[in-house]
Amino acid sequence: MEFKNTLEFARSLDAQDKLAKYRDEFIFPHVNGKQVIYFTGNSLGLQPKSAQAYVNEVMGDWGKLAVEGHFYADKPWWDYHERFAVPLSKIVGALPAEITVMNTLTVNLHLLMVSFYQPTAKRFKIICEEKAFPSDQYMIHSQVCFHGYEPEDAIVEIKRRPGEHNIRLEDVLAKIEEVGDELALVLMGGVNYYTGQVFDIKTITKAGQDAGAYVGWDLAHAAGNIALELHEWNVDFAAWCSYKYMNSGPGNASGAFVHEMHHNDLDLPRFAGWWGHNKERRFLMEPKFDPVRGADGWQVSNLPVLSLAPYLASVDMFDEVGMPALIKKRDCITAYLEFILHEIDKEVKSTFEIITPSTPEERACQLSVFLHGEGRQLFDYLMEHGVITDWREPNVIRLAPVPLYCSYEDMYNFGQILKSGILSHG
Structure with a gap:
């Protein structure tokens, strides 16, 4: 599939996503009155609405x-x-x-x-x-x-x-x-x-x-x-x-x-x-x-x-x-996130290094990214703007696009917030 870094393309992927309906089965935190982009399901998954x-x-x-x-x-x-x-x-x-x-x-x-x-x-x-x-x-x-x-x-x-x-x-x-x-x-x-x-x-x-x-x-x-x-x-x-x-x-x-x-x-x-x-x-x-x-x-x-x-x-x-459906979306949404990161990297002329293997057999629902030249202030910017992610020293963020509740529009919006954060501190 040939990806595009546009909101329209991201929404088209969501429209075709057979698991998209499960997003509404989870409770999302809010930052500044808006539902967050949640990348830390590799640390603590969101609460299913049915759990209570x-x-x-x-x-x-x-x-x-x-x-x-x-x-x-x-x-x-x-x-x-x-x-x-x-x-x-x-x-x-x-x-x-x-x-x-x-x-x-x-x-x-x-x-x-x-x-x-x-x-x-x-x-x-x-x-x-x-x-x-x-x-x-x-x-x-x-x-x-x-x-x-x-x-x-x-x-x-x-x-x-x-x-x-x-x-x-x-x-x-x-x-x-x-x-x-x-x-x-x-x-x-x-x-x-x-x-x-x-x-x-x-x-x-x-x-x-x-x-x-x-x-x-x-x-x-x-x-x-x-x-x-x-x-x-x-x-x-x-x-x-x-x-x-x-x-x-x-x-x-x-x-x-x-x-x-x-x-x-x-x-x-x-x-x-x-x-x-x-x-x-x-x-x-x-x-x-x-x-x-x-x-x-x-x-x-x-x-x-x-x-x-x-x-x-x-x-x-x-x-x-079923795991087959989850894995199918996992591979696609992770690949789209990887694409977005590379596109933003080119736009801001920064240096992102994805240290997670690039082959699907050696990676799953996580991309760990070295933000060379960027510091903790970029992580803080992301969190303040509703991107819940994970920081590991010295300057790695871990991003987990969990297929049950993350959307392709989330991936696109994350890219735009990431770009704004780098430019604002440049």
Whole structure:
């Protein structure tokens, strides 16, 4: 498609967009009385209008039924999480039994590492990517220390080549081969939070497992954003937050995946809790833990149903739309945003450097842009003029044109505001 940097062209794309109607299903903040252009769905998704009704339903049942809501609510609380299994399995490419919802992201990764990081005197190293999200860095650091290893000995970071912004697949594979039989675990982000680079999960998973290691993924920036086939790719485990692309609300519950090949391995260590116990015998209060044969067997505590309610509202919307339609629009609107950035770059004779890969297979719903020659004042200008974006030092803005609620007209208008901001500070 040949793009044009005009309002008329942007509106023509919106007129053809089959997902355009879903924009009206979300609540937008306003700045100076106008609806914002929202680019931070990679940090916190907008609130679906339906979320409040889902929460109110739980509140109403609590009021009417009190404890009996566990069994007699329209959506009984004791199995509320099971409503996520089928729709989430479609989103991440899994079997329903491989899906559970519990806790929050880093808590789930810690709990999953109980099972999948089992260091020995010889095999104790963890491979991760350089400049992973800090929470992952802290988690991995604390895990190796807990097991009695020095981080500098046990943690192996895949680094970018000098002068490059993204990590090469061949460097990941070479590092796995180099670490070899010392490798216990590969644990990476499916999409790098800073650059927006999408990693080849299938290829890296196979390489790690061929080396004798477990392979897990932090899918915080991937779930609801990229095409995933966790079951077919033989991923051992994964977890993701729900509040970015899946719009569940701030700090909300995490999804988790455990491949079915591990479901019946009762020798696999795990931290047990009542809610992971055999569902049919849970209320017998038996002294010996008998885990559910599925991802639910990794649950620990009773579920935070009020937190799950807005997540379910969003997941139901995802189930209606489907990932193929989301990905189709994601690719088009991201390409249009890239075009707009290049056009404005030429008009203002500035220097934008998009550090996100340009190939669709290696990027998703994010463009990270170095604003060479521009400073924090440009970010402040954008925010003051209703463009909600994200600033990362030294001078990178992250732009996520989420397909469920961003429009092509947003992309055009952003370009005009960006141009005005650069010229006003020139």
